[in-house]
Amino acid sequence: MDFCKIDKFQRKIKRIIITKDEIKAAVKKAGEIINSLYDGKPILLISILKGSFIFLSDLCREITVPCEIGFIAAKSYYKDTQSSGIVNITLDIQQDISKYHVIIVEDIVDTGRTLNDVAKLIKSRNPISFKVITLLDKPDRRIVDFDVDYSLFTIPDVFVVGYGLDYGEYYRNLPYIAEFSE
Numbered sequence: 101m102d103f104c105k106i107d108k109f110q111r112k113i114k115r116i117i118i119t120k121d122e123i124k125a126a127v128k129k130a131g132e133i134i135n136s137l138y139d140g141k142p143i144l145l146i147s148i149l150k151g152s153f154i155f156l157s158d159l160c161r162e163i164t165v166p167c168e169i170g171f172i173a174a175k176s177y178y179k180d181t182q183s184s185g186i187v188n189i190t191l192d193i194q195q196d197i198s199k200y201h202v203i204i205v206e207d208i209v210d211t212g213r214t215l216n217d218v219a220k221l222i223k224s225r226n227p228i229s230f231k232v233i234t235l236l237d238k239p240d241r242r243i244v245d246f247d248v249d250y251s252l253f254t255i256p257d258v259f260v261v262g263y264g265l266d267y268g269e270y271y272r273n274l275p276y277i278a279e280f281s282e
């Protein structure tokens with residue numbers, strides 16, 4: 101094991117901004133709200149990969165009403181900490197959306213471009229209803245005016261990793277959200 105490399109890796113974590121316990125409590129509350137709003141309704145949770153996979157897996161286990169899960173992959177960030185401005189849909193969902201109340205599950209809303217594009221695509225398929233839940237919201241960075249229905253945490257304009265969010269595909273497995281410095 102290369103301990104120098106591990107140390108360098110860890111030094112890029114500047115500070116924890118949302119702890120594991122804070123995330124757990126907020127995800128539980130979000131699940132309770134979904135349970136009360138969607139009782140008896142067919143729900144399709146659509147996770148935007150890859151960043152939201154941990155949020156989705158924790159959130160769906162707080163949901164007690166029957167729900168289906170779908171995945172969509174949209175990429176707008178590459179290896180650096182700046183948005184490329186290009187959103188590509190690289191994986192689409194299989195379900196017939198018109199049969200469901202759709203809830204998009206997103207990791208973070210930054211410029212809003214990704215959600216704006218994904219929302220347009222999903223809405224064009226006529227879901228019974230459409231809502232967006234995001235783990236994190238960075239309103240200071242918004243370029244596209246996009247209204248999120250439920251945001252668990254609002255954060256300042258810093259680049260974050262952990263709980264599904266990556267830098268160059270690393271750090272997704274951290275159990276907390278941390279500020280990252282290159």
Ligand code: 5GP
Nearest residue numbers: 151177209210211212213214259260265266
């Ligand atoms: P947007 O299209 O809103 O600019 O960006 C959305 C996507 O950019 C997110 O789904 C996420 O993958 C990535 N992103 C935006 N801000 C951050 C950040 O602070 N950290 C990480 N790891 N990814 C981010």
